[in-house]
Amino acid sequence: xxxxxxxxxxSGIYRESTPPEEVVFDLEHxxxxxARIRIAIxxxxxxxATLKLYSMKPLSFIETLTTLGNLGLGVTGEIxxxxxxxxxxxxxxxxxxxxxxxxRIAALxxxxxxxxxxxxxxxxxxxxxGSLNALILSADxxxxxxxxxxTFRNHLQQIRPHYNVET
Numbered sequence: 613x614x615x616x617x618x619x620x621x622x623s624g625i626y627r628e629s630t631p632p633e634e635v636v637f638d639l640e641h642x643x644x645x646x647a648r649i650r651i652a653i654x655x656x657x658x659x660x661a662t663l664k665l666y667s668m669k670p671l672s673f674i675e676t677l678t679t680l681g682n683l684g685l686g687v688t689g690e691i692x693x694x695x696x697x698x699x700x701x702x703x704x705x706x707x708x709x710x711x712x713x714x715x716r717i718a719a720l721x722x723x724x725x726x727x728x729x730x731x732x733x734x735x736x737x738x739x740x741x742g743s744l745n746a747l748i749l750s751a752d753x754x755x756x757x758x759x760x761x762x763t764f765r766n767h768l769q770q771i772r773p774h775y776n777v778e779t
Contacts (some may be wrong), residue, residue, distance in 0.1 A: 618639075624707070626693045638705065641666045645703060649735050651728035653721050658714040661721065665706040665731070670694075675741075676706070679734055683727070687719070698710045718751035719749050732756035 630638070634654065641650050641664070650666040663685070665671065673690070678689050689709035696702055710720065720727065730748050733739035739755045744762050747753045753761070769775055 625691070626695060627693060627705075628757060629693070638664070638666075642697065642703060642705075643695075646678050649728075649732050651724065651731055653724045655717070655721055658716055661717050663708040663710050663720075665708070667703075667704045668701070669708070670704055671706060671735070676708075679731070679741050679745075680710075681707060682741055683730070683743045683745050684716070684749055685710050716749070721754070723749055726727050726752075730758075 619762055637652070637654070641652055645666050645668060647668055649671075652664040654662040654664065654667070656662060657706070662681070670692075672739040673692075674690075674755050677687060677690070688709075688711045693707070693709045694702060695705060699735070710717070712720075726748060728775075730739065730745065731754045734745075739745075739759055740762060742762065744758050744765070745755070746759050747761070750756060769777070
Protein backbone atom coordinates (compact mmCIF):
# COMPACT_ATOMS: atom_id res chain seq x y z
CA UNK A 613 0.00 0.00 0.00
CA UNK A 614 2.73 2.47 0.94
CA UNK A 615 4.63 1.79 -2.32
CA UNK A 616 1.58 2.73 -4.40
CA UNK A 617 0.06 5.43 -2.24
CA UNK A 618 1.88 8.43 -3.71
CA UNK A 619 0.72 11.37 -5.75
CA UNK A 620 2.64 10.21 -8.85
CA UNK A 621 1.37 6.61 -8.84
CA UNK A 622 -2.31 7.49 -8.53
CA SER A 623 -3.33 10.33 -10.82
CA GLY A 624 -6.40 12.44 -10.15
CA ILE A 625 -8.16 10.82 -13.11
CA TYR A 626 -7.50 7.40 -11.63
CA ARG A 627 -8.66 8.37 -8.14
CA GLU A 628 -11.88 9.91 -9.43
CA SER A 629 -12.79 7.25 -11.99
CA THR A 630 -11.87 4.01 -10.22
CA PRO A 631 -14.15 2.26 -7.74
CA PRO A 632 -12.16 1.26 -4.63
CA GLU A 633 -12.82 -2.45 -5.22
CA GLU A 634 -10.96 -2.28 -8.56
CA VAL A 635 -7.76 -0.72 -7.23
CA VAL A 636 -6.26 -4.03 -6.07
CA PHE A 637 -7.28 -5.63 -9.40
CA ASP A 638 -5.38 -2.91 -11.30
CA LEU A 639 -2.34 -3.12 -9.02
CA GLU A 640 -2.10 -6.87 -9.59
CA HIS A 641 -1.83 -6.25 -13.34
CA UNK A 642 0.52 -3.28 -13.01
CA UNK A 643 2.86 -5.19 -10.67
CA UNK A 644 3.61 -7.76 -13.40
CA UNK A 645 3.50 -5.42 -16.39
CA UNK A 646 6.36 -5.86 -18.84
CA ALA A 647 6.94 -4.79 -22.44
CA ARG A 648 3.83 -6.66 -23.62
CA ILE A 649 0.29 -5.34 -23.28
CA ARG A 650 -1.80 -6.95 -20.53
CA ILE A 651 -5.56 -7.24 -20.83
CA ALA A 652 -8.37 -7.67 -18.33
CA ILE A 653 -12.15 -7.74 -18.48
CA UNK A 654 -14.39 -6.44 -15.73
CA UNK A 655 -18.02 -7.57 -16.19
CA UNK A 656 -20.50 -4.82 -15.33
CA UNK A 657 -23.80 -6.39 -16.37
CA UNK A 658 -25.12 -8.94 -18.85
CA UNK A 659 -24.71 -6.41 -21.67
CA UNK A 660 -21.81 -4.29 -20.44
CA ALA A 661 -18.16 -4.91 -19.58
CA THR A 662 -15.00 -2.88 -19.19
CA LEU A 663 -11.96 -3.90 -21.22
CA LYS A 664 -8.71 -2.77 -19.59
CA LEU A 665 -5.40 -2.55 -21.42
CA TYR A 666 -2.20 -2.03 -19.43
CA SER A 667 0.79 -0.86 -21.44
CA MET A 668 4.31 0.48 -20.93
CA LYS A 669 3.94 2.57 -24.09
CA PRO A 670 1.12 4.90 -25.14
CA LEU A 671 -1.31 3.38 -27.65
CA SER A 672 -2.78 5.22 -30.61
CA PHE A 673 -6.39 6.16 -29.91
CA ILE A 674 -7.61 5.71 -33.50
CA GLU A 675 -5.68 2.49 -34.14
CA THR A 676 -6.91 0.94 -30.89
CA LEU A 677 -10.54 1.86 -31.58
CA THR A 678 -10.21 0.47 -35.11
CA THR A 679 -8.71 -2.76 -33.74
CA LEU A 680 -11.48 -3.15 -31.17
CA GLY A 681 -14.10 -2.48 -33.86
CA ASN A 682 -12.50 -5.08 -36.12
CA LEU A 683 -12.69 -7.54 -33.23
CA GLY A 684 -16.44 -6.90 -33.21
CA LEU A 685 -16.50 -4.96 -29.95
CA GLY A 686 -18.92 -2.07 -29.54
CA VAL A 687 -16.95 0.60 -27.68
CA THR A 688 -19.15 3.22 -26.02
CA GLY A 689 -16.56 4.98 -23.87
CA GLU A 690 -12.82 5.30 -23.37
CA ILE A 691 -10.50 6.72 -20.79
CA UNK A 692 -6.70 6.85 -20.82
CA UNK A 693 -4.96 7.08 -17.46
CA UNK A 694 -1.23 7.70 -17.56
CA UNK A 695 0.39 6.81 -14.24
CA UNK A 696 3.70 5.77 -12.71
CA UNK A 697 4.93 2.56 -11.16
CA UNK A 698 6.49 2.87 -7.70
CA UNK A 699 9.95 2.79 -9.36
CA UNK A 700 9.00 5.92 -11.34
CA UNK A 701 8.45 4.27 -14.73
CA UNK A 702 5.52 5.68 -16.72
CA UNK A 703 2.73 3.24 -17.66
CA UNK A 704 -0.67 3.58 -19.27
CA UNK A 705 -4.04 2.19 -18.30
CA UNK A 706 -6.77 2.27 -20.94
CA UNK A 707 -10.39 1.50 -20.14
CA UNK A 708 -12.90 0.79 -22.88
CA UNK A 709 -16.57 0.45 -22.05
CA UNK A 710 -18.05 -2.33 -24.17
CA UNK A 711 -21.80 -2.67 -24.68
CA UNK A 712 -23.28 -5.49 -26.70
CA UNK A 713 -25.73 -8.36 -26.47
CA UNK A 714 -25.55 -10.74 -23.52
CA UNK A 715 -24.08 -13.59 -25.59
CA ARG A 716 -21.37 -11.30 -27.05
CA ILE A 717 -20.38 -10.03 -23.60
CA ALA A 718 -20.33 -13.62 -22.31
CA ALA A 719 -18.08 -14.59 -25.25
CA LEU A 720 -15.81 -11.67 -24.43
CA UNK A 721 -15.46 -12.76 -20.81
CA UNK A 722 -14.83 -16.41 -21.69
CA UNK A 723 -12.36 -15.48 -24.46
CA UNK A 724 -10.22 -13.02 -22.49
CA UNK A 725 -7.03 -15.10 -22.93
CA UNK A 726 -7.54 -15.52 -26.69
CA UNK A 727 -8.46 -11.84 -27.03
CA UNK A 728 -5.34 -10.83 -25.11
CA UNK A 729 -3.15 -12.97 -27.39
CA UNK A 730 -4.76 -11.36 -30.43
CA UNK A 731 -4.35 -7.79 -29.15
CA UNK A 732 -0.69 -8.46 -28.29
CA UNK A 733 -0.07 -10.00 -31.74
CA UNK A 734 -1.71 -7.01 -33.43
CA UNK A 735 0.22 -4.53 -31.30
CA UNK A 736 3.51 -6.31 -32.00
CA UNK A 737 2.86 -6.47 -35.76
CA UNK A 738 2.62 -10.27 -35.87
CA UNK A 739 -1.03 -10.21 -37.03
CA UNK A 740 -3.05 -8.21 -39.53
CA UNK A 741 -5.85 -5.93 -38.46
CA GLY A 742 -9.09 -6.39 -40.36
CA SER A 743 -12.75 -7.31 -40.09
CA LEU A 744 -11.94 -11.05 -40.15
CA ASN A 745 -10.63 -10.59 -36.61
CA ALA A 746 -14.24 -10.57 -35.40
CA LEU A 747 -14.05 -14.36 -35.80
CA ILE A 748 -11.81 -14.48 -32.74
CA LEU A 749 -14.84 -13.86 -30.54
CA SER A 750 -17.73 -14.95 -32.75
CA ALA A 751 -16.28 -18.26 -34.02
CA ASP A 752 -13.85 -19.13 -31.21
CA UNK A 753 -10.82 -18.87 -33.50
CA UNK A 754 -7.42 -17.70 -32.30
CA UNK A 755 -5.49 -15.00 -34.14
CA UNK A 756 -3.29 -17.55 -35.95
CA UNK A 757 -6.33 -19.36 -37.36
CA UNK A 758 -7.72 -16.02 -38.55
CA UNK A 759 -4.38 -15.26 -40.22
CA UNK A 760 -4.53 -18.60 -42.07
CA UNK A 761 -8.10 -17.87 -43.17
CA UNK A 762 -7.05 -14.38 -44.30
CA THR A 763 -4.18 -15.92 -46.30
CA PHE A 764 -6.54 -18.38 -48.00
CA ARG A 765 -8.94 -15.54 -48.81
CA ASN A 766 -6.16 -13.42 -50.29
CA HIS A 767 -4.86 -16.30 -52.41
CA LEU A 768 -8.36 -17.07 -53.63
CA GLN A 769 -8.76 -13.45 -54.70
CA GLN A 770 -5.56 -13.74 -56.73
CA ILE A 771 -6.53 -16.91 -58.57
CA ARG A 772 -10.22 -16.05 -58.94
CA PRO A 773 -10.39 -12.27 -59.46
CA HIS A 774 -14.19 -12.28 -59.77
CA TYR A 775 -14.30 -12.71 -55.96
CA ASN A 776 -13.81 -9.64 -53.84
CA VAL A 777 -13.18 -9.18 -50.09
CA GLU A 778 -16.91 -9.11 -49.31
CA THR A 779 -17.51 -12.36 -51.18
